[in-house]
Amino acid sequence: MSINRTRAGVAGLVIALGSLLGPDSGAYAHEIVGNRFFPATLGIDDPGVNDELSLPTFDSFKTGDVPPVRQRDVSGEFSKRITEDFAISFGSTYTFLGPIDPTVPGANGFQNLETTFKYRVFKDPVHEFVMSVGLNVEWGGTGSQSVGADPFNTYTPTIYFGKGFGDLPDTVSWLRPVAITGQVGYAIPGRNFTTTFGIDPDTGASTADTEFHPRVLNWGGTIQYSMPYLKSSVIDLGLPDFINHLVPLVEATLQTPVANTLTSGTTTTxxxxxxxxxxxxxxxxxxxxxxPINRQSGTNVGFIAQLHLYLDDIDPRGIGKPIFGGPVQPASPFARN
Known part of the structure; x- marks a missing residue:
């Protein structure tokens, strides 16, 4: 998606939502570590534990299949804190597959449901560092195999981290708004292989086709420059308010098969x-x-967009409150320290 083409539309939506949700006031939770606010990112999960709702997330791209397929996804995810440091999230995606060749029928349906259990294990406000661990479970058989949903569970233990550079010296204060986040997960299929039996149409002989399901390293990161941090914790340049709310960033989302790769290969996508x-x-x-980083990852530049609601800020004493424990200490990504 071209950011320039959509700026007017996004700005209008921001104004409309601002009227609906109320004026900017002190945020209550979300992931704030010292002076650092870590926003929710689209490609990888942020390192925080929060009450939040991503709805909708929309993406569109051409797959790396031969021939390629136009894939569009609409998804949502709801995360609920059980305690201040532990949350469970539930996500679902509906996929539309439209072949590039119009004579070939497409397909659409739900992907498998996913549940993530996430626990924040470490938080250092002085150095703006946070780390969490989690387990993602993809529930096999809950989605449609016509869009590639597997009939077996997949378990992915994951480490998440975030680090802000607000502790840099004054000589490089312009770098203090920079932050990095990352995650590393190891996807373990609940089934090592699937064998499909059939009949050769030419000879009538029985056939058996075995597909091995690889164990995959899911890894990625972000580098971001926080304009809210620049204004509140470094210097107020007198920029327009819209600019002061922006966080430009670059994400990388990568997958590398590392075991049981006889039929999948080991190419990173x-x-x-x-x-x-x-x-x-x-x-x-x-x-x-x-x-896409290579031909196997896709055949053109796609896009992804998301509306993300901070439930712990919208309703800190209701749906945004941990099940066990009270609302956390008020804090704001825009407060001057």
């Missing part, structure tokens, strides 16, 4: 995603390009 996030105290809007 993924995308590099430059984009921007507009951050409010109760919601954010984000858009990124999806640039």
């Amino acid at each position: 993924g995308t590099i995603n430059p984009g921007v996030i507009w951050v409010g105290n109760k919601f954010q809007i984000a858009a990124e390009a999806l640039i």
Whole structure:
């Protein structure tokens, strides 16, 4: 998606949502570590534990299949804190597959349901560092095999981290708004292989086709420059308010098969995603390009966009409150320290 082409539309939506959700006031939770606010990112999960709702997330791209297929996804994810440091999220995606050749029928349906259990294990406000661990479970058989949903579970233990550079010396204060986040997960299929039996149409003989399901390293990261941080914690340049809410960033989302790869190969696939996030105290809007790193990853530049609601800021004593424990100490990504 072209950010320039959509700026007017996004700005209008921001204004409309701002009227709906109320004026910017002190945010209550979301992931704020010291002076650092870590926004939710689109390609990888942010390192925080929060009450939040991503709805909708929309993407469109051409797959790396031969011949390629135009894939469009509409998804949503709801995350609920059980305690201040532990949350469970539930996600679902509906996929539309449209072949490039109009004579070939497409397909559409739900992907498998996913559940993520996430626990924040470390938080250092002075050095703006946070780390969480999690387990993602893809529930096999809950989606449609016509869009590629597997009939077996997949388990992915994952480490998430975030680091802001607000502790840099004054000589490089212009770098203090920079932050990096990352995640590393190891996807373990619940089934090592699937064998499909059939009949050769030419000879009538029985056939058996075995597909091995690889174990995959899911890894990625972001580098972001926070304009809210620049204004509140470094210097106020007197920029327009819209600019002061932006977080330009680049994400990388990559997958590398590392075991049981007899039929899958070991080629790394993924995308590099430059984009921007507009951050409010109760919601954010984000858009990124999806640039495939090789032919196997896709055949053109796609895009992804998302509306993300901070439930712990919208309703801190209701749906945004941890099930066990009270609302956390008020904080804001725009407060001057």
